[in-house]
Amino acid sequence: MKRKNLIQKFWNYLLLFITLIVVVFVLGIIIYLIVKGLPALSWEFITQKPEAGMRGGGIFPAILGTLYLIIGTIIFSLPVGIFAALYLNEYASKNRLTRIIRLSIVNVSGVPSVVFGLFGLGFFVILLKFGKSILAGSLTLALLILPVIITASEEALKTVPDSYRQASLALGATKWQTVIKVILPQALPGIVTGSVIGIGRAAGETAPIIFTVAAFSQPNLPNSVFSQVMALPYHLYVLATQVPNAPENIQWGTALVLLLLVLFFTIAGTVIRTRARLRKVNL
Amino acid sequence: MSNNIKIKVKNYGFYYGKIKVLSDITMDIEQNTITAIIGPSGCGKSTFIRTFNRMNDLIANSKVTGEVSVDGINIYKNNVDVVELRKKVGMVFQRPNPFPKTIYDNIAYGPRLHARYSKQKLEHIVEDSLKKAALWDEVKNKLHTNALELSGGQQQRLCIARVLAVNSEIILMDEPASSLDPISTQKIEDLIDELKENYTIIIVTHNMQQAARISQKTAFLLTEKIDEPARLIEYDDTNKIFTNPGDKRTENYITGRFG
Numbered sequence: 001m002k003r004k005n006l007i008q009k010f011w012n013y014l015l016l017f018i019t020l021i022v023v024v025f026v027l028g029i030i031i032y033l034i035v036k037g038l039p040a041l042s043w044e045f046i047t048q049k050p051e052a053g054m055r056g057g058g059i060f061p062a063i064l065g066t067l068y069l070i071i072g073t074i075i076f077s078l079p080v081g082i083f084a085a086l087y088l089n090e091y092a093s094k095n096r097l098t099r100i101i102r103l104s105i106v107n108v109s110g111v112p113s114v115v116f117g118l119f120g121l122g123f124f125v126i127l128l129k130f131g132k133s134i135l136a137g138s139l140t141l142a143l144l145i146l147p148v149i150i151t152a153s154e155e156a157l158k159t160v161p162d163s164y165r166q167a168s169l170a171l172g173a174t175k176w177q178t179v180i181k182v183i184l185p186q187a188l189p190g191i192v193t194g195s196v197i198g199i200g201r202a203a204g205e206t207a208p209i210i211f212t213v214a215a216f217s218q219p220n221l222p223n224s225v226f227s228q229v230m231a232l233p234y235h236l237y238v239l240a241t242q243v244p245n246a247p248e249n250i251q252w253g254t255a256l257v258l259l260l261l262v263l264f265f266t267i268a269g270t271v272i273r274t275r276a277r278l279r280k281v282n283l
Numbered sequence: 284m285s286n287n288i289k290i291k292v293k294n295y296g297f298y299y300g301k302i303k304v305l306s307d308i309t310m311d312i313e314q315n316t317i318t319a320i321i322g323p324s325g326c327g328k329s330t331f332i333r334t335f336n337r338m339n340d341l342i343a344n345s346k347v348t349g350e351v352s353v354d355g356i357n358i359y360k361n362n363v364d365v366v367e368l369r370k371k372v373g374m375v376f377q378r379p380n381p382f383p384k385t386i387y388d389n390i391a392y393g394p395r396l397h398a399r400y401s402k403q404k405l406e407h408i409v410e411d412s413l414k415k416a417a418l419w420d421e422v423k424n425k426l427h428t429n430a431l432e433l434s435g436g437q438q439q440r441l442c443i444a445r446v447l448a449v450n451s452e453i454i455l456m457d458e459p460a461s462s463l464d465p466i467s468t469q470k471i472e473d474l475i476d477e478l479k480e481n482y483t484i485i486i487v488t489h490n491m492q493q494a495a496r497i498s499q500k501t502a503f504l505l506t507e508k509i510d511e512p513a514r515l516i517e518y519d520d521t522n523k524i525f526t527n528p529g530d531k532r533t534e535n536y537i538t539g540r541f542g
Contacts, residue, residue, distance in 0.1 A: 093343055163380035167442070170336060171393040171449055172370040181392070182382060 033256050040253025054217070054243045059254050061218055065134075065229030066203060066261060068222065069213065072138025073145065073202045078195060080142070081149030082184075085191075088150070089157040090179055109147035114207035116144045121211035133226040137213025144208055145198035152194015156187040189273040196269030200262045206233040216242070232258040289314040289453065289483045290335065294349035296512070297330055299342065305331055306512035308349075310502060317475060317484045319498035319521065321491060323536070326504045326513040328487040329377075332455050335485065336372040337365050353453070370397060373446030374455040378462050379438035381430035381445070386413075386422050389430045389441055393449035408448050416444035417474050436467025440474065447478075454478065456486040460493065472497050491537055495525045503533050 044058050051057030092098045120140030130136040160183050168178040206214075214234035222229045236254045239246045290312035297305040305327045312318050320328050333339045334351055337358060350357050358368055370393075381389050390409040394400055400408065409426070413419040418440045422433070430441055439459060446454055456475070460468040475484060475497055488494050494501055501524040506513040517524060517533045528534045 161380075163376065163378065164382060166338065166341075166376065167380045167382065167445075168392070169341070170338060170369055170374040170376075171396065171445065172366045173392075173396050174366060177396055181396075186383065 033252065033259060036249065037252035037256030040249035041256065045253055046257065054239060055246055059235060059257065061221060062230040062232045062235040063257060064221060065231040068134050068229055069137050069141060069209065069231055070199060070203050070265065072134055073141040074199060076139055076142035077146055077149055081146050082153050082191060084150045085153030085157060086179060089154050090175065090183065105147045105150055113144055113205050116140055117208040117211045120208060125212055131226060132213055132228050134213055134222060134229055135225040137209045140208045140212045141202040141205060144205065145202045148198035149195050153191045156190025156194065157183065159190060160186040188276045192269050192273045192276065196266055199265055203262050203265065204233055204258060206237055209234055232261065287314040289354065291352040295351060296348040297334065298346040300344045303512040306514055308515045310515060310518045312483065312485065313500065314483050315479055316500055317479050317486060317498040318500040318502065319494035320485065320487045320502045320504060321489070321494050322504035322513065324489060326506045328504055329457050331504065332457055332485055332487050335453065335455055336369045336374050338374065340365065370449050371451060372453040372455060373449060373451030375442050375446060375459045377458045379435055379442050381438050381441050383429065383431055385427045386430045386441065387426040390444055390448045393445060397449065412444040412448040415447050416440045417470065418444055436463050436470060439463060439471060443474065451482070453483045456484065458487050458489065495521060503536065505532060
């Protein structure tokens with residue numbers, strides 16, 4: 001009995017310890033980033049262009065570029081992802097074709113992001129002649145996170161009880177009416193959660209945008225979807241590797257801004273989700 | 284009571300894939316009558332009742348043979364509009380399944396699918412349906428609260444009201460009281476009895492007392508051997524079925540010898 005208790009305790013503490021290691025690293029990175037980056041943050045830093053060969057000034061073009069890319073990615077990936085999930089979960093019959101589609105989606109999520117970058121270069125930039133542009137970059141990032149959105153949306157749709165579908169159809173609703181009026185509102189919180197995770201990932205990706213949109217330095221702000229932009233992840237890479245003697249605090253500041261931007265989208269997603277959930281419960 | 288035939292079933296059979304689960308069912312269902320379908324668990328009662336609003340269409344690889352006519356029209360013909368059919372033939376499920384919406388929106392759901400109504404007209408439909416379902420007095424002050432906050436029995440009456448709101452003529456009920464307490468069951472039964480004035484009702488039940496209490500006609504389905512489809516053993520006036528069954532198997536079932 002005593003020995004059993006001891007073993008029990010041992011495992012208990014071991015698991016706790018391992019979990020704490022993870023937390024320590026995450027917190028460590030965040031705290032380090034804040035301590036190092038916070039001094040660089042100022043109104044000028046987030047509203048001015050870089051100066052002195054990126055050794056001074058701000059990072060506004062990169063912030064704006066990343067924002068554009070996020071918005072573009074949302075526009076392309078969200079509808080396609082949700083519709084694909086709707087097709088797979090609500091419309092498609094379970095046969096070999098849908099199994100192959102699902103398998104492909106899972107496999108796509110395992111493809112390294114640099115491969116997406118090369119595909120985007122070959123397909124969007126060169127073949128479709130979009131050039132290095134917001135359009136090409138957003139489409140590439142959208143492809144990258146589609147599997148995340150489809151899988152999350154499908155999981156969310158699966159949680160909607162079948163009894164709702166039956167009730168709606170039995171009242172004479174078409175499948176589409178059922179989807180729009182009953183199923184999607186129910187699945188929305190889950191879809192938003194999954195999409196936010198995907199979009200956060202897209203915001204921080206470097207490899208897919210290097211070939212498709214990111215500019216080393218851009219004197220003018222973008223004026224159309226065919227413009228190149230600077231973007232935070234790539235800017236960070238440039239500062240760290242291509243600019244000799246770039247002040248450290250600018251690098252840390254850039255990383256912190258990127259983190260805050262992702263945090264902002266996560267919070268926005270949480271707000272939308274909580275509201276949808278509240279409406280679901282309280283009406 | 285009129286003896287108009289509302290639904291005609293002729294040589295009906297049903298397959299799940301290659302397995303035949305129902306066979307050779309022929310019966311006429313009368314208008315403004317409560318028809319009970321009884322039989323042991325797993326004999327295909329629910330499958331049978333879902334024939335009349337083609338809810339079985341949702342099951343992949345299912346197949347219907349024979350003929351099912353509502354108001355003289357074979358509902359399994361290709362050109363039949365399933366949406367129209369389901370408006371006419373409403374359904375109440377075994378477990379209450381209100382939408383996670385307000386009471387008002389639950390009732391208005393059906394009407395909103397099929398037409399654009401003015402606010403007043405819609406309010407009128409909601410009130411009228413809830414009154415017919417004997418639920419109005421209990422919910423009239425909280426129409427805009429979540430329907431899931433109602434008790435099980437109230438939820439089931441709400442589901443009945445939801446069907447009434449689309450002006451159905453036939454109401455299918457698949458063991459509508461099986462998940463309810465005796466008092467709620469009583470209320471549902473009273474309600475069903477009132478509804479037969481204006482509706483044709485088909486009710487599946489495994490509760491024989493319930494069939495005896497509320498129905499005028501009773502159909503007894505039975506699977507006699509494993510791997511064989513269920514057949515219609517007897518279909519007659521409820522009185523006759525329960526007092527003087529014409530078939531030995533019916534007698535065995537209603538006296539509780541099996542099932």
